[in-house]
Amino acid sequence: MWGIDVIGPISPKASNGHLFILVAIDYFTKWIEAIMLSSIIAKAVARFLKRDIVARCGVPTTIITDNAKNLNNKIINELCTHFKIQHRNSTPYRPQMNSAVEIANKNVKKIIKKMTVNYKDWHEMLPYALLAY
Secondary structure (H helix, E strand, C coil): CEEEEEECCCCCCCCCCCCEEEEEEECCCCCEEEEEECCCCHHHHHHHHHHHHHHHHCCCCEEEECCCCCCCCHHHHHHHHHHCCEEEECCCCCHHHHHHHHHHHHHHHHHHHHHCCCHHHHHHHHHHHHHHC
16 A cells, blocks of 8 residues: 655755655555656656556555545546556545655655755755655
């Protein structure tokens, strides 16, 4: 079971134009995968799921997301149907249902904040933040 959420928009935007971090956490192992994006569109989320979750870690039985449109749409539903992934949404206004990813988001932000000297270079620290997590 994986939880997926978005950090951002992050201000100031990174020097490479990225504003968001898409974070996924395996609830069992607490392993985190994350990518930087300039915008959260359905195709980017689907590519992340296929390339960074399914191809690296195997097909999850379930993914949990919040009710954001960029995480709940036709493309994601088709992907979940194709791989037989059960897609669940957390309860609106109750982020505790997806608490593991919310905690991961908070910790990733803290680690990046401590590692960056120039705030526009936060994107360079994301791989090291994941390593430190």
